[in-house]
Amino acid sequence: MTQLNLGPIFRSLLRNKTGAILIALQIAFTMAIVLNALFIIGERNDLMARSSGVDEANSFQISSTGFATGFNHLNTLEEDLREIRALPGVRNATTINSVPISGGGWSMSFQVESGENKPSTPSSIYMVDEQGIDTLGVELVAGSNFTKTDIRLRDGTQEGWPQNVIVTVALANDMFPELDYAETVGKTIFINNTEPMQIIGVIDQLQAPWIGWNKLENAMLSPEYIVGDNWNRYFIRAEEGMRDQTMRDVEELLAKRADERLVENLRSFEEIREDSYSRHSAMIQILYVVMIIMIAITGKGIVGLASFNVNRRLRQIGTRRALGASKANIVQYFMTENVVITTLGVIVGIALTIGLNMTLVSAFELGRMPWYFLPLGGLCFYLLGQVAVFGPALKASSIPPAMATRNV
Amino acid sequence: MLKMENISKVFRTDVVETHALRQFSLNVDEGDFVTVTGPSGSGKTTFLNIAGLLETYSSGTYELDGKDVSNLSDSARSRLRNEKIGFIFQSFNLIPDLNLFDNVDVPLRYRGFNSAERKKRIEEALETVGLSNRMKHLPAQLSGGQQQRVAIARALAGSPRFLLADEPTGNLDSKMAHSVMDLLHNINAQGTTIVMVTHDPGFAKQAKRNIFVRDGQVSENTLVEQDLPSAASA
């Protein structure tokens, strides 16, 4: 290997700036877009990778709305739960007012001290029965579960909230930052400023219904059946691998009384997740497409410039060969030239990438890009350049040395 | 120094076979100054290309500096060109984007000399051709004769044993052409073997030895007067 011709290559490029600058700028802008796109994709993937706490693969929901006159809500609810739980393939079922990460739900504020204008912590509330913990697939890590007698009827006739509640570790820590979550069992907290309730248990994790909420991990289980408006949502956990069959069975079971109620919204948890995160996954897919097209266009630009340079320098390449350059030297020349151009592109690209990221940070509250994106991204563009320029370089190396003595 | 025996070169396309050289034999001794003349299409350039290892041949044997070069690889031939042969082209073939220093530097880079060695040789070579004060100029800033002198400097910088010149005066006016020829004679006088293709009978006569190529074959020392006008018009 002879030494790199960096000096002469650089000086030669300076005499033919335009093409090189065009490519360097393309590399720079492509780098800025691709790295920022990758960063956004990474952020979105992180969002989507968060666990809801639910046994997602085996769970689904279905809702029932009675419309017939004389529809008995409470009886229907109890009978439905009994029959659903008895179905083969069903591990457990509960009523629930809303489903984690589904987009709609109920939140309230909780205080450690009673009274107006005291610090409060917001949390989502899931109204479930004593089978809620097992049905959701969350783990009780301290305290105890609800018993049947904890379940209260929310039928509009009585004020207030149930006496006993269960909270997530995150909510326990949020309300009692100085305590270990296990020590919060037995603590009294206040809802509606002054109404006391007691924490009887702590579950490991359960997300709120709103994926964009900054208190996403704050959730509370409240032992209640909502009756009076003839509407119910059932949340069902199937045995491992039995979900699809169970979904059909449960729908069929509830549809037996289709003349007095509407059975709808049969949706697996996976579907609910997909829907909630559809904008993020769409963004990810669009960004991937944009990245691929841009890299292809820039790659094509590099190939184009290199081919143009090869064609323009046929005699020069022949002369170099005549003067003793081996084929490898010629390939090396074009590869090195590309390294010089890419270096220029990457330097400008780093500035543009940081600039674009800073703009996105300030305008759209995106995160700050970690530093290692820049060297890794730069490396990838060197690789892209080398791959793109290899074809034209190989073509250049096959120019015969006798080209030097050919007269035009 | 250079020994060709029965070299043939055939160009084949699907329909035609062209014999550029047939049974071409030639011996050039160390320190010789040989001019090659002949009409257009006679095979002069093919001879030069083969002699300079720029092209391969179809049959025959060729020994350069006592070494058979028939079966060398492309990269071995490149190295041989680089170390033993200096080229001078009709249209100079300087690289327009590079200044004189970098142009003379080109073969030295492939030689693998360190930068101090290269610098010394470039400066010496440009000194020899009288252009050491123009090192940072670009070729386009020089006259044709000056450009050819740079090309000669480039050919000399690697101290080759053997200089191949392809009509070095073809693109120059007569005053410049004479100064280039004087330079070549000086170089030859210091021991470098020179083979030069030319159209100019005057320059051809100045050489120690003269060969004439016609239809791909050699006719030694037979400068035929009536061939000269046609040669000059090529």
Added chain:
Amino acid sequence: MFFYYIKLAMLSFKRNPILSLLMVLAIAFGIGALMTTITVNYLMSNNPIKEKNDVLYHIQLDSWSPYEAARDDDAPPLQLTWTDVNNLQQAEQAFRQAAMARSGGIIEPENPDVKPFQSSFRLTFTDFFPMFNVPFIYGAGWDASADQNAEHVVVLSRDVNDRIFGGENSVGESVTISGETFQVVGVIDEWHPVPKFFDLNTGDFGGTADVFIPLSLKLPMELPSWGNTNCWKPPEGTGFLAFLNSECVNYQFWVELTSPQDEARYHTFLDSYVEQQKALGRFPRPLNNRMSNVQEWLEYNEVVADDAQIMMWLSMMFLLVCLLNTIGLMLSKFIGKSGEIGLRRAVGATRGDLFMQHLVETACIGVAGGLLGLLFSYFGLQGVRTLYGEFADRLTTLDSNMMLLAIGISTITTIIAGIYPTWRASAIAPAGQLKG
């Protein structure tokens, strides 16, 4: 001369089809991406009722807690309480006024062949229809007396009328809604303002409603509160009425004034109303009422999604890369033509002639790129629709403005991009190509 240049441009295309195609493709990709994102942003930032922008006002009253503002910027809550919308409605201080809210329930058609179905309601007052220029196919909005007396009257959307009555004129027919019998008084045509400016609390780009019924039925029928409900203190007492009378906000209130000059008067009225309420012990915060016209309201709610804006900025940079690419291709194309250019110069073409010739060629590439880019943006929008689903249905239609914009942007940007290569081409010396 212009047509001669067009002819030369076509010849140049033919001579170098691959290079020309690459240029057109690069521009088309850039334009396609940009037009896709611009369209989505344009539709998101659309004002669907421009003609009345200056006379329609969304009302906000600061009924929030004494301890903290409803929103970060010390702004009043986005919605109003049941008490306030009814008081403002009854005050009739504007040319037209409509309180409104979302609700829903089951519709049971008389026809036994059509199954009962869940539907969304817009509870409002009859001014809603003329105020927002709602188009009717059959009938009209209900009488003002129906609002007063909480009559069971309904205006159906076209979809629901098609579903229940097969698209026939159903005015005078009956339909059971949430268990009670309603009389149809009108059927509206397709009406999908984008964005759904009058209620931006849920589903900015969703459908309007399946049926429209008087808001005064909310209490007697105990209709559920859909959309967002926010409370800063719990209802006093139990039951539906206590909930309605609480400080929870779930209602929107819009007024139509006779002229923009009337705004100050109405604002004064709002302030005096709040002062009255303060005397009754409500509205613990300082006076902070707001009136926003449609455009201001859309902007305040930041209807345009961040992602759509990010994509638009990225696609601008994308187009820039495509143009840089095109400049490179043009340079090599024009330099490859230096023989021809030298010849034209030799036979007497001026630099200006050559500049024009190549500028026309560049513009042709720009127009072709724009047209192909339009096709790409059509596919791009289809892609967006597939990816985003229902949300994007109304955000992905190309209108004629957008098409003209696409051709315009691509032609202008391509010409700008082409200026340097064109200048280089026209600067080629008459005998320049003869040099070895």
